[in-house]
Amino acid sequence: MTLSDGPPGVQSQLDVDTAALSVYRFAQAHRGRASAFVVACFSDPGLAALRESAGVPVLGISESAVLTALTMGQTFGVIAILPGSIPRHLRNWSAMGVASRCAGEVAIGRDVSALADRPATLAAMCDAGRRLRDERGAQVLVMGCAGMAPFREPLQQATGLPVVEPTQAATAMALGRVQLGW
Known part of the structure; x- marks a missing residue:
């Protein structure tokens, strides 16, 4: 679901x-009908508040993507949308205790709406992925925005590295938790 009352893109x-x-209000309105919630924004807005109150599993795509990446390699690199996103992500990796496993982040310099230009976005993502692989030693790439989802397979082919699409990672974890009854 895209929330109608939230910002058009989460960039700051x-x-x-x-x-x-907005995420919290949505979850409160739907909590009796949901088996789990996936916060499908790479900044994981409202994740902690939802976990305190939802009563069902709550997964954020950023956290889930990084945890998935850590099962696939020793180091991960993140392809961010804008340079301003990187300090926010680094704070999250530190809070998670995984900052030492982050090989780095490279921003593609495109805001959320600019991701619609598929050829330019894919070219920028491939360049960023190669830089993370070649210059930073990333063994796994993490896509740093839910809007990057269509580019997982071509990015993986272009870089030869496993690529984690964060919404897929979080949804898989949510389904697993629901099936296990946690």
Whole structure:
């Protein structure tokens, strides 16, 4: 679901904070009908608040993507949308205790709406992925925005590295938790 009352794209800390309130309101309105919630924004807005109150599994795509990447290699690299996203992501990796396994992040310099230009986005992502592989030693790539989903397979082919699409990672974890009854 795309929330109608949130920002059009989450690109700054203010956007994250604004989106967190929208995500929380949505979850509260649907909590009796949901088996799990997946927060499908790479900044994981509202994740902690939802976990306190939802009563069902709550997965954020950023956290899930990194945890998945760590099962696939020793180091991961993140392809971010904008340079301003990187400090926010690094704070998350530190809070998760996995910052030492992050080979680095490279921003493609495209805001959320610019991802619609598929050829330019794919070219920028492939360049970023190769840089993370060749210059930083990343063994796994993580796509740093839900809007990058269509590019997983071509990015993987272009770089020869496993690529984690964060919404797929979180959804797989959510399904597993529901099936296990946690």
